[in-house]
Amino acid sequence: MNYQKVANEILYGIGGKENVKSMTHCATRLRFSVHDSSKLQLDSLKKNSNVLGVVDNNGNYQLIIGTEVPHVYKAITIESGEFEETHSSSTSSSSGKESLLDRFLATISAIFTPYIPVLATSGIILGLIAIAVNFGWLTDKSPTYVTLKAAGSAIIYFFPILLAFTAAKRFGANQYIGATIAAVLMEPSLSAILVSGTKLSFLGIPYTAMNFGNTVIPIIIAMWAFGHLEKLLRTYLPKALHFMFIPLISILVMVPLSLMVFGPIGNLLASGIGNVYKFLVDGNVIVFSVIFGAFFIFIIMFGLHWIILPLQLQILSEQGMEYSLAAGGMGNYALLGIALAVLLFSKDKKLKGVAGSAAFVNLVSGITEPTLYGICLKNKRYFLALILGGAAGGLVSGIFGVYIKAFAFTGIIGLPAFAAATEVFPYYLLSVFTSIAVGFGVTAVMDKRVKASLTTVNNVTQPSEAR
Incomplete structure (x- = not known):
């Protein structure tokens, strides 16, 4: 990736450096707000192959870049020469147009990222x-x-x-x-x-x-x-x-x-918070884990995990163990199964290329945005595979009471951290395999049904066109 070229393209898409009110980044996303939203060229950003997705959260925008985002952000600050200072000052003040929730999320993100x-x-x-x-x-x-x-x-x-x-x-x-x-x-x-x-x-x-x-x-x-x-x-x-x-x-x-x-x-x-958490876990850890497995990936997708993450870290530090971070990662592995199925069964060469790179970064480092924004958002039927795969992994986690003892990302790099909970680590691996398998299987079935439907439609319409 040519970082300077991407930086210039992004600056053009967001209306130039003069239009940026604040800018920062997290692990995979470039986050910014602007003075005048009418100057945004969102269509050009969405068509940019280096931008995996564009999120508009009530005037607080996110560009999904992937693991290259720190380099892109640095290139933008070099090009502009002023964003780092602008970010520092602007984040300490609040825009009157931002909702209380947006300001809260931005604050927690800035503190923890x-x-x-x-x-x-x-x-x-x-x-x-x-x-x-x-x-x-x-x-x-x-x-x-x-x-x-x-x-x-x-x-x-x-x-x-x-x-x-x-x-x-x-x-x-x-x-x-x-x-x-x-x-x-x-x-x-x-x-x-x-x-x-x-x-x-x-x-x-x-x-x-x-x-x-x-x-x-x-x-x-x-x-x-x-x-x-x-x-x-x-x-x-x-x-x-x-x-x-x-x-x-x-x-x-x-x-x-x-x-x-x-x-x-x-x-x-x-x-x-700890008492509420204990009540939920003691009430039914299986249901608790299924819900996190199926839907926590959507909380991450909308940036709402910055509300939950501090609570999870607080519980982890106080109790020495935590359930939702284990079950919540199952959606990541369901996305890995989806990417693998698309890689094997899709006839779209461009989509197969996206799926291959998305599966690799997810497997190695747990980065899910390429699959989430590059595949699922463009083929929304895959969200069913995501929910079912995450729920299945969460179900296995709940049945065997899988928990973590140390914070980690999903993927091969983070796997040793999950091994710190040695008593339940084999069941964690079983949960991971279940999520991947269900995500893969549901995606494969849906794709085959879509192809079968298209074949049937073609067989019916072609004779009538001949007549």
Whole structure:
């Protein structure tokens, strides 16, 4: 792919660099908003072979690029020379035309997206050492095991510091001060006394302690408050005092407030979410897994997974295991089955080419957009195969109680992370095989029926035309 050429084509399609209000990217999508939607050339973007799909979410647009999106984004910023700065400033403010849901999704996406590859890498490391221990290659007392375990577990334990950095930036505050506030909360001597349920006091004010390690929601709430505090300080403090007094006041105010107010509020929310989740799983884990297997891929398709992902990560960090991330990935494998069936049975050479590359990237790295947008959206009958394949894999996952112990993408690269849950890993593989097989089989049957119908129509119409 010629990244600069693609960048120029995209800039033309979105009305030029002057029309872009903000721009960022995730693992496979270029996300942007514009000043004037009438300047968009969406038809040219949809016809562009390097753009797998175009999504318009109430004025927040997404171009499905695939795994090459970081390079395309970099080429666009080089060409424009201003998007990175524009993104930084514009994301801290909200457009009046955006709905509350759109702004919320954009916020969660901006906070979590930078860490997704690192989270996946962490899961792979934990999976590999679990395999090594099971085969007797390592013992859990060896220095090698301790080192690798630390490499896999560190991001989860210290996640509040990382989240504080991107959350502070998103809320328009100094991200280095935000990370420092979170680091104070994780400081060993302080975290040693922050045992959940213990009664402590600060300047005589009593509060119930909680450990911030492995948490997600409390620090995001704290950084939201910090964003407002810093704006007030910048407004009312003389500029000559900003350099020293904004960090000083921010840390002295936000650390106690995080301990006494925002931490407990976030912990209460997290506990409520955990209780609802436990109720759903305990009620019927099979139904729960079938629903996630069949429909979670559509949640990803519309970008709504940014609402659910923080909750899943919170549950994973608190309970050490999680069901929906295992079952929810079955739709990805159903798409792999669809791509393989199209590759084998389609007579359309261009579609076969798309299916071949789509199947490869899905198999290796779990990237589903090429199949979802390049095949399913153009042949909507395949959505039936997607739903049935995902549901079938979710059913197997639910029957055998498949869960994960580490976050990971689907595909071969992420497979070791799923192996960390050694007790259920064979059943996870069975779920994967079931999703692929059902997606493949339903697609093959539908394609053969379509071909048979076309043949029948041709046999009927040709004689009548001859007469």
